[in-house]
Each structure stands twice: as structure tokens, then as C-alpha cells.
Amino acid sequence: MRLIIRDDPKAVAYYTANYVRQRINEFKPTRKRPFVLGLPTGSTPVEVYWHLVDYYKRGEVSFRHVITFSMDEYVGLPRSHPESYCAFMHRHLYDHINLRPENVHMLDGNADDLAAECQRYEDKIKEVGGIELFLGGIGPDGHIAFNEPGSSLESVTRVKTLAYETVLANARFFGGDVNKVPKLALTVGVGTVRAAREVLLIITGAHKAVALAKCIEEGVNHMWTVSVVQLHPSAMIVCDEDATLELHVKTVRYFKSIEQVQEQLIGRQHIGLKGSISKLASSDPADSFGSGVLPPAAATASKDSNTSDASQSSADEDASDADDDDDDVSSQPFSDDEDRNGDTATAATPAASTPSPANILADSSSDINGVRVDDSLTPAAPVGNPF
Ligand SMILES: O=P(O)(O)OC[C@H]1O[C@](O)(CO)[C@@H](O)[C@@H]1O
DSSP states (O other), X not given: OEEEEESSHHHHHHHHXXXXXXXXXXXXOOSSXXXXXXXXXXXXXXXXXXXXXXXXXXXXXXXXXXXXXXSEEESSSOTTSTTSHHHHHHHHTGGGSOOOGGGEEOXXXXXXXXXXXXXXXXXXXXXXXXXXXXXXXXXXXXXXXXXXXXXXXXXXXXXXXXXXXXXXXXXXXXTTOGGGSOSEEEEOOHHHHHTSSOEXXXXXXXXXXXXXHXXXXXXXXXXXXXXXXXXXXXXXXXXXXXXXXXXXXXXXXXXXXXXXXXXXXXXXXXXXXXXXXXXXXXXXGGGGGTTSOOOHHHHHXXXXXXXXXXXXXXXHHHHHOGGGTTOOGXXXXXXXXXXXXXXXXXXXXXXXXXXXXXXXXXXXXXXXXXXXXXXXXXXXXXXXXXX
């Protein structure tokens, strides 16, 4: 399991969105081989979604061949209710990117037969080949999706009664009135999350510090269901400093040192996105930049290669989707006036002047060391000797 620690929630969102963008682009999804993405709700991922919308609008990623599965949904809340998770996902992500409607999957908390609805969801996930990357948040009680304390670690999609702590936590979305918070939800299971080929959790805030400590410093325990990530072969947690408050100093230093040591001894160019190491730094002149600071030319090449990844997905779309001619303009990863070559100067400019998620985050992204694209996947500056 990897633990990536960033200064604050903004930096966490930025890192996470960049990671998702790069995973999709590296995967090069096509209609026949789509990228299947599990997605959470809650306040934590909102800024991640804004970044993803921004990347899409800039032509840096396409969701054309991405299939999504939302993690959960309240039972009995109309889909049109602003706090339904269906409305949430449309508001923050789905309405702003080029997902095909048939590729968007959400649980129906108003289905006549809730058990059948849950089975349908599990079947659909299997039918599309399983989830490639499950992005998740957690509750202060350590739940993942809505798998409250005591959930089976083998559980699959089902109806779940929300813990009182979760009802209290979510009352903020219902005018602070706990009586208005639905008490039941449909949720993917712990087993459903575990079955994903990769799990990425975002955890921010001091109120989740105990959960993070239980998750990574103690044993796998159904009372802190997120701890199941310890059993996953490809799991990563991205958290902020506040969320580390209950961790041992030794734990924090260790995980921080991993990034630093890898960058110094191995070199960023030899580390795969998911942490694989191809070789150690050698006499290769490029390895002198193994401290994580790419020379300007390499940085540009890196950005270009990402852009060409997106362009390549676009080309794949053209090649594989002879039946796509009827798609509207908004479904295209590039608008007519955008630079298809991914000019970096253009990319650093807000896409539009009207208020939009993309504009909001154009401001916020410049807050993070003024650096965009890949640089957020490495520490902005050497963190010093951690020991
Ligand atoms: O990000 P927030 O607002 O703390 O909320 C996290 C919550 O959202 C969820 O993802 C619900 O889907 C839960 O895992 C968790 O309760």
C-alpha cells in the first residue's frame, strides 16, 4: 500500500486528479477495451472532479471510453433531490465531460426490488470486465463507500443501514437536520471494492485522522472497514497533513521517505505511475535528475507525451467508432478553438471566463506551487532527511 502525504486538501485533490488522468491516458481506452472507474461522492472528491472537468475541457483527457460506477446511493431519496448521489455526480462531473450516457452506472435507491437492483449492479460490473480503478473516500468511522463498522469484508452491493455517526456527519448536506438524512443506502460492498484492480482513497481532515491510523497502523478489522486496503495488492491512499495527526511520527516519516528515496536513488523516469520500478539510476545522464526535478526539456516532453496520450485516445476513438458520427460537439474531447497539440501556454490559461468548475480550479491549481500537470505527482521540493 502506498501512502502519499500532501500539505492540504487542495494538493490532495490535485495529485489525485492528475493520477486519474494519467491512469486513463496510459491505459489508452477504446470502445472494446474501456477504462472502468469506480467513483465516490462526499465533499472530499469534489475538487478532484473539478480538475478532471478542467483536463477534459483542455483536451488532456477523454472519457469517451470510460465506464463509471458510483459507489452508493441513498434509499428513498428522489433522484432529482439535490443531495441524491445521482444529482451530485451529474452536478460535479457527469454533466461536464464526454461520458457516454450508457457508460454511466448508478444505483437506483428507489428501485421496486432493492436486492435485485444490487444484484444488477454486481452483474454489470462483472459484465464490463471489473473495475480498473476504484476511487474512494471514507467516513470518520472508517467506512469505505457506505460499509459501516461491522460490515463483512467480503460484502458485495447491498442495502445498508447507516451508522448514527454517518447520519450525523451527513446532516450538513440536509440543513443540519439529522431527521432529513436517509437512514438506508445502497452501497457497493467491501468485497466489491477489493475486487477492483486498483484502489485509490482520498482522506483529508483531522476528523478522519483516527480512521486513517486504524486503517494503516492496526490490523484488518471489520469495525474499520477501510483497513481492508491492507489486503489489496494495488492500493494507494492520498491524504493531507491533518489526516496524519493520529499516526506515529515514524509512520509519517517512513511513507514520506519512500517518495524521496525513490526519486533520489531510482529517478522519476524509472518509476511507473503505479509505483513499479524498471531500473535503478545509472550512468544515464537523464538520471542526474532523479531528485524529482525534471529539466525543462524533459518536463515539456513529459507534458507532451501526456497530451499525445489524450490525442492517441482520440485517434483510437476515431478508428474504433465508425458509428459515432452522430455525437454532439460537447462529447468531443477538444472544442474547435482548443489547441489539439496541447500547447502548454494555452493549457495554463482558464478555458472560459464564465464561472464554472473549470474556472474555479484554474485559480486553485495555480495556488499549488504554480505548477500544473505531472509535477504534482512528485514532491514540489525535497523534503529533507526524514530520519
Ligand atoms: O468526503 P466526505 O464529505 O467526508 O464524505 C465521505 C463520505 O462519502 C462517501 O463516499 C459516501 O458515498 C462515504 O464513503 C463517506 O461517508
